[in-house]
Each structure stands twice: as C-alpha cells, then as structure tokens.
Amino acid sequence: MSDGVDSNRFDRCSNCGAMLAPGTKQCPGCGTPVVEQKPAHSPLKRLFGWRHIRHLLIVLILLMLPHVPQVQNLVPVRLLFWTSPLVLEAITRANEHPETEALLGRPVNAGWLSRGYVWSDETGWSEGKIWIPVDGVKSTGTLYARGGQADSPWVFSELRLISEDGRVLDLLAPIAQPSLVSHKSNVRIYIVPIGGVQGLGLDELPEFYRSRHGISVQLLDPIPLEPKARNTARAQLIFEELIELMHARYPQLAKDKSAFLIGVTDEDMYIQSVNWNFAYTAHDPPKRAGVVSSVRFIPNPLAGNEKLLRARIRKMVSRTMGFVVFDLPRSNDPSSVMYRDLYGSSSADLMSDSFEGLGARAVVNEFRSAHGMQPVQAEIPPEAANFDYSKVDGYYPCLRITKAKNAASKAADVKVTKCVQGVYLDSEVDEIEVDLRIGSVITRTTDLLIPGTIPLAATRCYRSWENRVKSFGRNATLSWDLYPTGSRQPYTYVDVNTCDGNQLHYERISKGTGYADAVYEHRATATAFLGSRFSWNGNGWDLKLRDGSMYLFPESYYAKKPVDGAMIQFRDAKAQAVKLERSDRRTLNRITSPDGRSIKFEHDSADRIYQAEDDQKRKVSYLYDHGGRLVEVRGLGATIRYAYKGNYLINIEENDRRVLEFDYDRRGRISELRLPDGRLYRFDYQFDPANTKRIVRSIITAPDGATTRFEIPSN
DSSP states (O other), rough: OOOOOGGGGOOOOOOTTTOOOOOBBTTTTTTTTTTOOOOOOOHHHHHTHHHHHHHHHHHHHHGGGGGGHHHHHOOEEEEEEESHHHHHHHHHHHSTTTTHHHOOOSOOEEOOOEEEEEOOOOSSEEEEEEEEEEEEESSSEEEEEEEEESSOOEEEEEEEEEESSSSEETSSSSOOTTTTTOOOOEEEEEEEESOOOOOSOGGGHHHHHHHHHHHOOEEEEOOOOOGGGTTTTTEEEEHHHHHHHHHOOOOOHHHOOOOOEEEEEEEEEOOOOTTOOOOOOEEEEEGGGEEOOOOGGGOOSOOOHHHHHHHHHHHHHHHHHHHHHHOOOBBOTTSSSTTSOOOOOHHHHHOOOOOSGGGGTTTTOOOOOOOOOOOOOOOHHHHHOOGGGOOOOOEEEEEEEEEEEOTSOOOOOOEEEEEEOOOOOOOOEEEEHHHHHTTEEEEEEHHHHHHSSSSEEEEEEEEETOOEETTEEEEEETTOOOOOOOOOOOOEEEEEETTTSOOOEEEEEEEEEETTTOOOEOOSSSTTTOOEEEEEEESSSEEEEETTTTEEEEEOTTTGGGGGGOOOOOEOTTOOOOEEOTTTTTTTEEEEEESSSSEEEEETSOOOEEEEEEETEEEEEEEEOOTTTTTEEOOOOEEEEOOOEEEEEEEETTTTTEEEEEEEOSSSSSEEEEEESOOOOOOOEEEETTTEEEEEEEEOOOOOSSSSEEEEOOO
16 A cells, blocks of 8 residues: 555646645635636546437437327326316316205315326227315315216216215216106016026116115026027127027016016027127017126126126116017117117226216316407309299198197197198197108197287107207207207208208308308298298307398307207397396206296206296196106196107097007008007108108008008109
8 A cells, every 4th residue: 555645646736737636726826716627537528418318308208109099098197287178167067066055065176187098099988087175155175086088978877976074975976857757667687597697687687676766576596508509609698599598597587578588698609690799688579588697797807896797787677678578779878778789898887877877967068169250251143142032942841630629529620731841939839740741740739828919839759760859858949949950071051850850951152161250041941931041140140031030059069969059049020039047057947038927948968858847837848758758748738648669659638639640661651650549540651762761751541541642752
C-alpha cells in the first residue's frame, strides 16, 4: 500500500499554470479565482443520462401505442369522471327512484371521480362496473352500477344505492306496475329434469314463481335418457325426441290441455327439424312443451359462480315458459327474458327475471342530437315546382267497419270502399279497417275529445303488421306521435308515419343531396297534405301545408325509437299553436290547446301510456299483458278488451260482449272477419308469380256470397 498522492487529482491555474490542490478557491501564486469544474462522468453514466432516458421513454411509448386498448382492458380499475354517460345514467335512475328520498335525500349528485371500468372485446360485447361516490341532501353513500351491451343499448344488470351506514336500496328490484294485468291462472306448469341434472337450482323454482309471478309450478321426478334421444355422431340430444320422452313418461299430462311441460337437461341439444348447430332453448307450443339446455350457460370457472348458473337457467326456463305457456311475443327490451335475440350467457346476464322487462329503469336511452346546420336556401327547378294536383287520388281499397255511436244494440256499419291516410288529431273516430293492399287489420279509437278553437283528440291506433312497441304497446300508438323517417346521404325522400301505420310520402323537389337545403313535397294523396312541403329549419323539420298550417318535428338523426322523432308542435293557418310537452325520453306528457284545454298522459317504465286524463278530470286507463300488448281499456262508459295470437289481434270485446273476431292465413294476412250478429266476411289474395309477397288482387266474399275484386297496383 502506498501513502503517495495521485497528481491526476490536482488542477492547474488557468492564468499562471500553478498546481492547485483540490478545493482551492484562489491561486496562491497569482490570485486568480478558481472556477469549480463538474466532475467528469463515466461512459456508463453518460449512457443513462436524463436526455437518453427521455428519448428511450418516447420510443417505448410509440411502440406501445398499438397495444393501448389491450393493455387498457387488462387494468381492472380506472377512474371515470362524473360526466361519463354510464355515471350520468345511473345517477338519473337513483334520483327517479321513489325510495331514494328516504335513504339519502334528493337530489343525489355524483362525486368527481368514480372507480370502475368500461371495456369491450372483439365480439362487440361491452361491460362496465362502476362504484360512484354520491352525496344526497341527508347523507352520502355509494352507487354501484353494473351493465353490459351486446347488439342493443347499454343495460344495467345491477344498480344499488348504498348509504354510509350500510343500508342498501336495489334500484332494479321488482315494483308494482299499474299498467300490467296478471298472468293467466288456469294453467299447470311442470318442470321435468331430464337425465342426471344437478346443481341447476330446479328445486328452488316452484317457490320463486309462486312468490315472484304468482304462477303455480311443480317440479316432477327426473326421467332417464333413452338412446333414441341422442345423436351419438353429433354428441347432442335431439329436441323433438326429448319432447316425446316427456310425453311418454307423463301421458296424462300430455293429454291435459291445461298442462305444460318444461324439460331441463345439462347436455347439449339441437333441433332436428331445422338442423341448427345447437339450441339454448327450444319450444313446441302446439305440444305445450319446451326444453332448456344448461351446457352453454356454465360460467368459467364454475367454482364460486353456482348462483350465476342457477340465475341463467331460471331465466331460460322463464323464457321457454313465455313462449309455450303464455304465448308471449319476442321483446325489444334486452332486460326481458323474452328479448328477441339470445346470444348465450352474455344475453342471459343482461336479462332480468321479468317477462315484460325493466324498460327505462334498466335500458339506457342512447338518443342524442346530431344535426345543427343552419338552413340553406333551397333551389327548386321550375319543372319540379310545376305539378298538376288535380290528377292525384291516392285512395286504396279497404273494408271499413264503423261502430254506431252510443248504440251498442245497433249493428255495426260495414262498407267495402276506398280509404285514404289521415292523422286523427282533432276529431272523433271509432272504426276498424282492413287494408286490402296487404291484408292488415287497423283499428282507430278516440278515447277523449276536447272541443275548442283547435279540438284535441286522444286517438289510439293499432296495425297488425307494425311489429313495433310504441306509446300504446306493441303495434299501437297515439295519434299525436307522428314521426318522420326517410333516406339520408343522399336525402331523397321522407315518410311521415301516422298512428295507424300508414305513411304520407314526400319526394325531394330541390336540387342537392344534403339535408340543410332539402325540400320535399307530398304528391301522393288527395288530402289536406297534398302539396305540403317538408324542410329543415335549423333545429328540426317543418311540415307546412298549403293553407299555412304547420307540423314541427325535432332533429332525430340518431333516433332509436319512433317517439324520438315525434311531433313537438302544431300550428293552424292562423298561427294558433297546440303545445306538446314531452319528457326527456320523448314521451308525450301533455297536449294543450290555444284555449288552455289539455289532456295529460301517464307512462309506465316501458314508456307506455297507462292513463289519459283531460282538464275535466275524465280518465281513461290502459292495461297491458306481459308481452307488451294492450289488452284492456277502461274508458268513458265502456271497458274494451283485446285478445291476441302472437302480435295479431284475434278478437275485441266491449262490456263483456264480443264485438269482432279475426282469423289470419299462414302469411299473417286477415282471412276471415266475424261480427256478433253472425255476418262473416272472407278475404282471399292472389300474388304476383314473380314476387310471391306482392298482392296483385284482393277478393272479398260478403255474408250473402257476393264477391268484390280489387286490382292492387304495383306502387
């Protein structure tokens, strides 16, 4: 070891060159101040300097950008702002629930940041789970929301409000619906385990259906599988053979018209008659039987998710019950067990245990505004503006039944005639029509009428081929819910849809292809709408008649349902206005005439009208079945009941007296109409050989045997 000093550690004076010891502040020879030098870094330290680290981070970020969505989905918890759409929708539902006031006090507001996640996968499935800090007038707490989205709007599957002291309010728990009738009770439902079924919670179902739905359900003993029920090549059970197996084991129930069998198997199955790859559920209503397969609803992993599996199977049993026992149609509500599309466990998890669904309580309203351009001066060529209205007809062949007013004992007036479109806003009507162009049944009934400067009529219409849920349930709507549809990009035509399913057609007459300079004109029917024009006003659409009266419609480019684009105001030729008050969900709350007279409407959670009341306190109530079909109207001096087969109206009763009966052919076109006095009208149709869906000729056979033929033009 050496005690020497390393000369490399000494610096030299910049002025005289004298050697300086480390730490010297001033040269002892010439007095020149010594400038302190920074120590030299090693090559390794220079490599990992901040500048190089910064460059390295930039490169890493650029390399990671394509993988951000995948990485984001792996992060289980993120922060969502209070402005997140799902957060806002959850808070809205918390404030709308009647028990929120007692728990936290209203209004309930969201905190700035919510904990949770929202992610999507490659199949289009999206899922979200959020914990929202909330403040009420009385207390604070947490709003827990879970939802998903497949081919439908976002749906909340769980929504719970939790106070700081631990009390819990389930915002999606069943509530009394004033608009619903009870399930039919003259049926007996039997659940049949097929094979060695275990762990599906079938023993819990009788009590569940009794307490939840008031339905009597019995669990039968399991039946063993037989070789003929299995396709060994496909390793699947055969649905049709499973039905025969249940009938063979329980022959008395198979003969009993009031008994229904719902089989449950834990093996995969398929429907032989259609040769699908597999079936989640299958049903045969004429045989009063159906089967549920559990194999594709098993969670992964199953351990710890047994409750989820039981819930999925319970919903599938309810779904099969809806088809087989209650003849319910498929629903457009993804929270209903009768939802139109079933995509396995994802769809099942969005369903509630409700046949009718939770409606607005669970389904997120995705409507938003899009267009906002100022109107552009339209250019209408002279040849487009000149049109001979005198040549227009637009009437179509029909059979029309008009009820004798205030005379139940008189026979209804039946005419084979020609009809034309109308809007039914200001006059009373009570009629049934058969549209012979397509063989559909139409009803129009005014429940309330207020006279005045502009009379107000609350008229509801039904059309057998509509197949949409509107303000009076499936296939039925209110006359004031007129709404436009049409082409876009390019904007070439518009149809104004009336309550009875007819359309007032408007063709573009202005130059261009956009909406801001579009002018459309109606030239199809010899009605008050002949020559009327439809155009953009900067915030919506104006439909202006030649007499100066006007219908106003909102901007509705992203409309999700008909009422999103429904009329918002009417003005007569003297500029007197009927005021229409609509909710955030666009349902009509009230109509008010220029005289101040009004009719208000109450809606249920499915946005259906369940009560109409005028300013004289006259009320009309509306009841629906669990398939969303209007089945009873308690009106002014009369109770009217409607019965359906699927979505087709099959009879009408008034004050317990049968008024009309309808039969349909296999294509859904009316084939027979019966009146209570015994009169029977028959309908036949001849089709275009080149297009078997288009009627070219309709034939009516009257009760006396006389026939009337109508040629149906191609347009």
